[in-house]
Amino acid sequence: MEFRSGKPVSPPPAPGAGATHDMKMTETHLQTNIRWDPSYLKSVPGMLKLAAVIVDLVGFICVMCASAYWRTRSVGSWFAFVTMTGFWTTGTLLLFYLLHVIEKFHVIPWMLIEMIFCALWAFFFLTGGLDTAINAANDSAFGAAAFFAFVAMGIYGFDAFLKFRGWQAGHHAQGLRTVQHNKPEVPAPAY
Numbered sequence: 001m002e003f004r005s006g007k008p009v010s011p012p013p014a015p016g017a018g019a020t021h022d023m024k025m026t027e028t029h030l031q032t033n034i035r036w037d038p039s040y041l042k043s044v045p046g047m048l049k050l051a052a053v054i055v056d057l058v059g060f061i062c063v064m065c066a067s068a069y070w071r072t073r074s075v076g077s078w079f080a081f082v083t084m085t086g087f088w089t090t091g092t093l094l095l096f097y098l099l100h101v102i103e104k105f106h107v108i109p110w111m112l113i114e115m116i117f118c119a120l121w122a123f124f125f126l127t128g129g130l131d132t133a134i135n136a137a138n139d140s141a142f143g144a145a146a147f148f149a150f151v152a153m154g155i156y157g158f159d160a161f162l163k164f165r166g167w168q169a170g171h172h173a174q175g176l177r178t179v180q181h182n183k184p185e186v187p188a189p190a191y
Helices: 038-042 044-064 074-098 110-137 140-169
Strands: 002-004 007-009 023-029 176-182
Touching: 038 044, 038 074, 044 074, 044 140, 074 110, 074 140, 110 140
Parallel strands: none
Antiparallel strands: 002 007, 023 176
16 A cells, blocks of 8 residues: 555455445335325234234233222232233324324334334333232232233233334334445446
8 A cells, every 4th residue: 555645545356346335225114195095004013003002901901800908009000000001102103104194294204203112111011910920819800910910011012012123224113115235336447
C-alpha cells in the first residue's frame, strides 16, 4: 500500500478481476387511509391478539366467579387488573390493526411499544398466575384463573418475541416492505 498526500492508496485490482458491490434496495409501501381489513386475523400476530383478548376475558370471568371475600383480596384485585388492562389494551390494538390505524401513524414506533407491553404483560400474568395457583386451595375458581393466566403468559411472551425480532430487523408494524439485494458485476479497468 502506498501513500500519496497522507492518504493510503490501494493498489489497482489485477487485470480481468472484477469487483463486486453489494447494493440493498428497500421499498416500503404504506396506505394512510383508514379501512376495514379482516385479513389481519389470518396472520400470526392477528391470531395471537385475538387469542389474548379471549383468554384475558375468560381469566377475568374465572376470577370474578370466586367468592366475594377472595375476589376482593389482593390476589383477586391484581388478577382482575392484569386481565382487564390486557383485554382493553390488546383489544384496542387489534381494532387499530383491523382498521389500519397502525399503518396510518407509521412514524410511531409500534413494534417497540408492543414489544414492551407484551413482555410486561407476560411477566404480570406470570405473577398473577402464581398468586392464583397458590390460592387455588382457597377457591377453585382461582385454579381455573391460574390456568388461563399461564396460557396468556405464553401468548404475550411469544408475541413479545415476535415483536422483538421484527423491531430488531427494522420492520414496520403494518404495511408492505420489500428488500432486494443486488450484486452487480463491475468490470475492472483495463490497463
